[in-house]
Amino acid sequence: MWQFRFPTWIVLDVLGLLVQTALFPHVFPVGYVPNLILPLTVIIALYETPRRGLVAGLVGGLMQDMWAGRLWGLNALTYALLGFAVAQLESRIVRDNVFVPGLLAGVSQLLVMPFQWLLLYLFGLAIPWSDFMRPLPVWLLFSMLVTPAIGGILGFRPRHEVEKKYSRVAH
Amino acid sequence: MSSFIFRWRRPIIIILVIMVVSLSLSYTAKVRGQVVSFSNIIGAVMSPASASLTFLGNQAGKGISTVGQLFTLQRENAALHQQLLLYQSMKLELSELNQENSQLRGLLDLKNSASAWKLVAAAVISRNPDSWFQTMVINRGTRDGIRPGMAVIVPQGVVGRVISATPVSSTVMLVLDPDSGVGAQDVRSQAAGVVNGRDPLSETLTFQLFSHRPDISPGDAVVTSSYSQYYPSGLLIGQVSRVSKSAYGLTETASVVPAVNFNQLQDVMVVLSHPGGATLPPIYGGGAR
Incomplete structure (x- = not known):
């Protein structure tokens, strides 16, 4: 199933970054442009094992870092840990296709921002906290709406469901 | 084990x-250089896709952007009013200067140095994916004579400078970027300093003044100084909105509202070469020349 393949993630990340760098700046004002790697990482990791979730986040974050051309590792570290955490949670929560991805993406966005602020601070970019957190409402709303939408459009489903479907077809 | x-x-x-x-x-x-040039290569490879998406965004996003900007519209309106006042006074000043200039030129029998400005028009095709780093990719590169270090301007003022270039595209660091620093001076008092980018969300730049007790006040226009390493002198950066003492009260810093609206940046000009001295590029002054 293509949903669980590594190249799929890369294609999705490239498309996400393209939209984020070329299309979104026309819609959102400077500084408020939301991130698409976070929703992608959450929706991919939600149906993955922790290790594969970590890899998915690492790949997405690393691509954003290389695209940005500044601090290599800022987003890689953030999203690798996020992917791992989401995939860890996955086995412990009841899953549906709308509310859980949305809620998880919202919580992730809430946690990611202070973490990135801290990383930027540690590596020499001290942005005032109040300025840094200003786009949070916009980004929160965005990730909570977009994550289930991406999952729905791409038809992401749990592995066992996908495999069961295949076995049913085979019989 | x-x-x-x-x-x-x-x-x-x-x-x-x-x-x-x-x-x-x-x-x-x-280490900055290699990292930036690598990302510039990505920008070049992706430029056809970015450019087409940008075109779509330009067409379709015009309506949506109004909704997106509802949050900032009021503030922007107030800022624009302020800018308008600034421009009106500057226009007056410019026309006076122009007249004086042409008289002096006539006296000196020099040819119009404005023609010595060499500009290349370029379109913005993508922005940085991280919102606290402010760089953008434009669709012209070394093939059109663009080199790292060249200034990028629009008729409203200074946009930034080229930090990396491939044959077909280049990366521009905006003056908003936290790593950007521009040699600048107050037009009224000639107080000199450096305009640093802070972060795009505060929508202001920080003007760090050299002198201990500088003569600077809100409303002053800030332009690039002749000490600037990359920029031609006399280009408008913005307007002072607030003056504050820095920590320990040793130096003064001013907040500068940039003259350029970075939300609606679609076409920019790269300064390939410019005459020395305090001449303004031909795109300034409402086409008076």
Whole structure:
């Protein structure tokens, strides 16, 4: 199933970054442009094992870092840990296709921002906290709406469901 | 031993990942050049896709952007009113200067130096994916004579400078970027200093003044100074909105509202060459020349 393949993630990340760098700046004002790697990482990791979730986040974050051309590792570290955490949670929560991805993406966005602020601070970019957190409402709303939408459009489903479907077809 | 590794494989993998990433973070925090040029290559490879998406965004996003900007519209309106006042006074000043200039030129029998400005028009095709780093990719590169270090301007003022170039595209660091620094001076009092980018969200730049007790007040226009390493002198950067003492009260800093609206940046001009001295590029002054 293509949903669980590594190249799929890369294609999705490239498309996400393209939209984020070329299309979104026309819609959102400077500084408020939301991130698409976070929703992608959450929706991919939600149906993955922790290790594969970590890899998915690492790949997405690393691509954003290389695209940005500044601090290599800022987003890689953030999203690798996020992917791992989401995939860890996955086995412990009841899953549906709308509310859980949305809620998880919202919580992730809430946690990611202070973490990135801290990383930027540690590596020499001290942005005032109040300025840094200003786009949070916009980004929160965005990730909570977009994550289930991406999952729905791409038809992401749990592995066992996908495999069961295949076995049913085979019989 | 192998069972130990197997048992603790998850924490080990995570710790390894964190270590490698931290190393790369601290390395790239120090080394800038190669990292930027690599991202510029990505920008070049992706430029056809970016350019077409940007075109779509330009067409379709015009309506949507109004909704997106509802949050900032009121503030922007107030800022625009202020800018308008500034421009009106500047226009007066400019026309006076123009007249004086042409008289002096006539006296000196020099040819119009405005023609010596060489500009290349370029379209913005993508922005940086991280919102606290403000760089953008434009669709012209070394093939059109663009080199790193060249200034990028629009009729409203200074946009930034080219930091990396491939044959077909270049990366421009905006004056908003936290790493950007522009030699600048107050038009009224000639107080000199450096305009640093702060972060795009505060929508202001920081004007760090050299002198201990500088003559600067809100409303002053700030332009690039002749000490500036990359920029031609006399280009408008913005307007002083607030003056404050820095920590320990040793120096004064001013907040500068940039003259350029970075939300609606579609076409920019790269300054390939410019005459020395205090002449303004031909795109300034409402086409008076």
